[in-house]
Amino acid sequence: MFADLHLHTNFSDGTYTPEELTGHGRRLGFAALALTDHDTMEGCARMAVACATAGIEFIPASEFTAEHENIELHLLGYFLDTTHPRLLSELAKFQIVRQQRIREMVARLNALGIPLAAEAVFALANCAAPGRPHVARALVQAKQCATLDEAFDRFLKKGKPAWVPKFKISAPDAIALIHEAGGLAVLAHPALNKSDHIIPALVAAGMDGIECFHSRHSTATNEHYLMIADQYHLLVTGGSDCHGMNKGKPLIGTVKLPYSHVQQMKDLLARRATAGGGKLVNPAPRS
Numbered sequence: 015m016f017a018d019l020h021l022h023t024n025f026s027d028g029t030y031t032p033e034e035l036t037g038h039g040r041r042l043g044f045a046a047l048a049l050t051d052h053d054t055m056e057g058c059a060r061m062a063v064a065c066a067t068a069g070i071e072f073i074p075a076s077e078f079t080a081e082h083e084n085i086e087l088h089l090l091g092y093f094l095d096t097t098h099p100r101l102l103s104e105l106a107k108f109q110i111v112r113q114q115r116i117r118e119m120v121a122r123l124n125a126l127g128i129p130l131a132a133e134a135v136f137a138l139a140n141c142a143a144p145g146r147p148h149v150a151r152a153l154v155q156a157k158q159c160a161t162l163d164e165a166f167d168r169f170l171k172k173g174k175p176a177w178v179p180k181f182k183i184s185a186p187d188a189i190a191l192i193h194e195a196g197g198l199a200v201l202a203h204p205a206l207n208k209s210d211h212i213i214p215a216l217v218a219a220g221m222d223g224i225e226c227f228h229s230r231h232s233t234a235t236n237e238h239y240l241m242i243a244d245q246y247h248l249l250v251t252g253g254s255d256c257h258g259m260n261k262g263k264p265l266i267g268t269v270k271l272p273y274s275h276v277q278q279m280k281d282l283l284a285r286r287a288t289a290g291g292g293k294l295v296n297p298a299p300r301s
């Protein structure tokens with residue numbers, strides 16, 4: 015039995031609908047799937063229905079855009095209560111600042127003589143979490159750029175003329191919010207952030223796990239993060255980070271996490287519940 019605990023739909027910057035993504039998961043024989051759209055849980059309700067119909071266990075989740083010591087990092091929150099009032103109000107704030115960011119990027123493009131309306135970007139986004147990929151798609155659609163890469167290289171990459179910094183929640187605040195909403199906090203794709211040196215601070219803030227397996231991690235990287243997870247007594251998770259098709263094939267299926275890791279996540283939550291919901295202190299790291 016296998017799980018994929020890192021998936022995006024068109025409720026953030028993925029291209030599949032929740033139903034299409036679940037269909038791929040079913041064909042690939044997954045026992046459990048988590049939906050981790052960026053800074054939103056809006057796709058979870060539809061994904062839960064699709065998974066129930068397909069006989070797949072569904073884990074409601076989100077991928078929070080966070081920062082620590084000026085480093086952007088992504089924190090995955092798993093088994094979130096999708097009705098939790100403070101979590102919903104924090105995610106609503108993300109939605110507002112993401113839309114403001116799109117308007118600022120479009121204003122910068124307009125100032126460069128590129129005709130584009132923010133509404134054209136929102137129309138492509140279909141969602142609560144519009145981002146740079148949607149601006150890039152709108153630029154291609156408007157024939158202002160030939161490819162998505164060109165849109166990023168000319169305008170949207172960090173430091174390029176239409177780039178606007180992204181709002182990020184502080185990592186300790188994100189971890190606290192995830193715990194308050196009944197979830198587990200996991201550091202996403204650590205190798206992509208080159209953030210090893212802040213892992214001790216995240217563990218001290220209560221982080222529960224680390225995404226050791228990811229489609230852009232090498233085998234050596236996987237091993238490296240398995241050692242770190244062992245050292246700090248962290249949960250081990252993994253996922254493809256599928257946003258749709260990749261090189262002609264769906265990216266889902268490229269990472270198959272043994273289900274035993276999902277069971278360990280559920281066991282930790284059960285232990286926490288019997289401990290009265292209080293914060294459990296992580297044991298001292300192995301040296």
Ligand SMILES: [Zn+2]
Nearest residue numbers: 077088202203
């Ligand atoms: Zn990410």
Ligand SMILES: [Zn+2]
Nearest residue numbers: 020022077255
């Ligand atoms: Zn992701």
